[in-house]
Amino acid sequence: MEAHPANLPAPSQHRAGIRLPGLGVGFGGGMVMLYLSLIVLLPLAAVASEAFSLGLGHFWEQVTSPLAKKSLELTVICSLIVVVVNGFFGTILAWLLVRDKFPGKSIINAVIDLPFALPTIVASLILLTLYGADSPLGIDLAFTRTAIVVALCFVTLPFVVRAVQPLLLEMDREMEAAAASLGAGNFTIFRRIIFPNLLPGLAAGVALAFARALGEFGSVLLFAGGNPDTTVSSVFIRNQVESGNEVGAAAVSVVLLVASLLLLASVSLIQRWAIRHDRGSTDFIVTVENKDVSGGGI
Amino acid sequence: MSANPASRWGLRFLGLGYLTMLLLIPLVMIFYKTFEEGIGPPLDAVTSPDGLHALKLSLLMVVIAVPLNTVFGIGCALLLVRHKSKLNPVIDAVINLPFAVSPVVIGLSLYLLYGTNGWFAFLGEEGIKILFSVPGMVLASIFVSLPFVVRETVPVLQEIGTDQEQAGQTLGANAWQTFRKITLPSIRWGVAYGVVLTTARVLGEFGAVTIVSGSINGQTQTLPLFVEKQYANFNSTGAYGASLVLALLALITLFAMNLLKRKEDA
Numbered sequence: 001m002e003a004h005p006a007n008l009p010a011p012s013q014h015r016a017g018i019r020l021p022g023l024g025v026g027f028g029g030g031m032v033m034l035y036l037s038l039i040v041l042l043p044l045a046a047v048a049s050e051a052f053s054l055g056l057g058h059f060w061e062q063v064t065s066p067l068a069k070k071s072l073e074l075t076v077i078c079s080l081i082v083v084v085v086n087g088f089f090g091t092i093l094a095w096l097l098v099r100d101k102f103p104g105k106s107i108i109n110a111v112i113d114l115p116f117a118l119p120t121i122v123a124s125l126i127l128l129t130l131y132g133a134d135s136p137l138g139i140d141l142a143f144t145r146t147a148i149v150v151a152l153c154f155v156t157l158p159f160v161v162r163a164v165q166p167l168l169l170e171m172d173r174e175m176e177a178a179a180a181s182l183g184a185g186n187f188t189i190f191r192r193i194i195f196p197n198l199l200p201g202l203a204a205g206v207a208l209a210f211a212r213a214l215g216e217f218g219s220v221l222l223f224a225g226g227n228p229d230t231t232v233s234s235v236f237i238r239n240q241v242e243s244g245n246e247v248g249a250a251a252v253s254v255v256l257l258v259a260s261l262l263l264l265a266s267v268s269l270i271q272r273w274a275i276r277h278d279r280g281s282t283d284f285i286v287t288v289e290n291k292d293v294s295g296g297g298i
Numbered sequence: 299m300s301a302n303p304a305s306r307w308g309l310r311f312l313g314l315g316y317l318t319m320l321l322l323i324p325l326v327m328i329f330y331k332t333f334e335e336g337i338g339p340p341l342d343a344v345t346s347p348d349g350l351h352a353l354k355l356s357l358l359m360v361v362i363a364v365p366l367n368t369v370f371g372i373g374c375a376l377l378l379v380r381h382k383s384k385l386n387p388v389i390d391a392v393i394n395l396p397f398a399v400s401p402v403v404i405g406l407s408l409y410l411l412y413g414t415n416g417w418f419a420f421l422g423e424e425g426i427k428i429l430f431s432v433p434g435m436v437l438a439s440i441f442v443s444l445p446f447v448v449r450e451t452v453p454v455l456q457e458i459g460t461d462q463e464q465a466g467q468t469l470g471a472n473a474w475q476t477f478r479k480i481t482l483p484s485i486r487w488g489v490a491y492g493v494v495l496t497t498a499r500v501l502g503e504f505g506a507v508t509i510v511s512g513s514i515n516g517q518t519q520t521l522p523l524f525v526e527k528q529y530a531n532f533n534s535t536g537a538y539g540a541s542l543v544l545a546l547l548a549l550i551t552l553f554a555m556n557l558l559k560r561k562e563d564a
Contacts, residue, residue: 025377025381028373028376028377029377029381029383029385031373032370032373032374032377032389033385033389035370036389036392036393039437039440039441039444040392040395040396040441040444041392042411042417043404043407043408043410043411043441044395044399044403044407046407046410046411046416046417047403047406047407047410049410050410089312089313089316092309092312092313092316093313093316093317095309095313096309096310096313096314100306100309100310102310108314108317110552110553110555110556111317111321111322111325111552112317112321113552113555114321114325114548114552115321116495116498117498117502117548117549117551117552117555118502118544118545118548119501119502119503119504119521119522119525119544119548120502120504120505120522121502121504121522121525121526121541122328122502122522122525122541122544122545122548123324125525125529125537125538125541126324126325126327126328126331126541127324129327129331130323130324130327150320153320154320154321154324157317157320157321186302186305208397211397211398212397212398214400215398215399215400215401215402215403216400217400217401217402217504217505218401218504218505218522221504221526222526222529233400234400234401234402234403234505235402237400237402237403237406238402238505238508238509241406241409241509246409246410246413249406250406250410253400253402253403253406253407256399256400256403257399257403260395260398260399260400261398263398264391264394264395264398
């Protein structure tokens with residue numbers, strides 16, 4: 001991959017580009033921008049416009065109204081708990097999938113992506129069946145805050161695993177062997193060698209999981225419901241739309257939008273930082289971006 | 299790090315235990331709950347007029363949204379990889395937006411744009427109904443599934459480079475021939491992987507579609523909306539039956555993802 005641009009003289013590559021598929025570059029670029037504007041940008045601009053349609057003061061009033069504030073706080077706290085839990089278990093799972101050998105490993109590896117493939121409403125229904133009032137395991141979490149955390153853990157599990165896995169796969173094991181021969185114990189090796197190498201992937205995976213958790217709707221809906229103590233922001237927005245308070249819905253949406261933009265920016269900063277600090281890691285950073293961003297979820 | 303047996307078993311217990319409680323048991327539960335009272339009731343629910351209509355509407359979403367996003371995705375990936383421009387970082391950021399934005403916010407955005415006071419309200423006055431009908435649901439499906447094909451195609455395009463394309467052009471192939479005979483065959487598994495993810499996302503989308511559709515029985519209900527409506531109406535057999543259909547589609551997706559990843563790596 002890296003050999004390519006360097007080997008080719010710039011002009012010939014430019015020419016190849018222009019003569020590529022059918023559309024002229026200008027026309028192609030125009031079509032891409034038009035499609036993105038119509039599908040993504042205009043609708044999102046309509047949300048921002050609606051949120052500020054009655055002035056900045058009214059926007060602030062809506063965002064800081066007791067119910068809106070409560071839902072935002074609940075969403076952020078639950079999402080933070082979720083990324084800590086999945087950061088821990090996700091790293092363990094990635095380690096098992098790369099370094100361990102056990103029967104059924106390839107099936108487990110495939111099942112990790114299930115939350116990306118399974119519709120969120122189905123996830124919600126099934127979690128409610130398993131951990132609800134009629135739980136066969138005798139664990140009733142339905143319509144509690146714990147239910148929110150469990151549902152969010154379900155939908156965000158693949159992010160961390162898929163971000164950490166390629167880094168573990170490409171890690172140079174000679175460093176660990178060297179550390180071990182110098183008398184370092186397993187914990188020291190993990191803390192001083194493995195963990196610092198995993199950090200960029202872990203951070204990117206955690207940021208993406210956090211962004212997903214902040215906006216999650218379907219998986220929370222049936223399992224945690226929308227009682228006053230379990231109304232996350234997405235459910236709050238839906239309720240405001242249904243009761244006709246479009247400005248309130250748009251105002252909270254803008255807060256979520258800004259949060260997701262900041263998280264996306266932080267992911268690309270993390271990746272750039274990792275590339276600059278470890279030239280060897282460039283390849284798998286590309287893989288990370290490819291694999292886990294692709295799983296944006298359902 | 300060669301973990302000693304005790305810590306190896308400890309990690310296995312933690313990792314696989316977590317996975318079992320969170321993913322594996324729920325997956326088995328779908329099958330168990332659906333057929334708890336035999337195959338008849340869930341089958342009746344799914345093949346009821348409303349159920350069949352929901353299935354058809356879900357497939358319609360796929361048939362419209364997936365080809366559009368595939369053509370867009372390939373074109374956009376070519377543009378991003380082959381033509382360095384100042385706009386590229388902007389396009390790149392916008393493409394990632396649907397992953398980061400809440401589905402409910404996506405639904406609300408369309409609701410506001412095409413609603414009675416929205417910028418595109420004139421469409422309604424012209425008699426073109428977007429909200430609470432199929433066009434709005436299609437727009438929501440396109441929005442949420444937009445990034446997949448681009449994201450999967452970009453790295454493959456970067457990897458294959460332009461040597462073969464230039465060789466083809468030197469031998470007199472025109473742009474379309476170059477694309478069809480050289481570029482497309484080399485990126486096909488990446489594109490296919492993106493198409494699988496797009497399809498799964500469109501089939502499963504709930505939040506965005508629920509806001510714009512109004513979820514009217516037999517009219518604006520996709521399969522995930524049907525699941526929720528059935529559950530809300532205390533017809534859990536119907537909800538489980540439709541869930542099983544969606545879960546089977548998810549398993550097929552997982553299988554296809556694995557297969558395509560292997561083809562891509564080969």
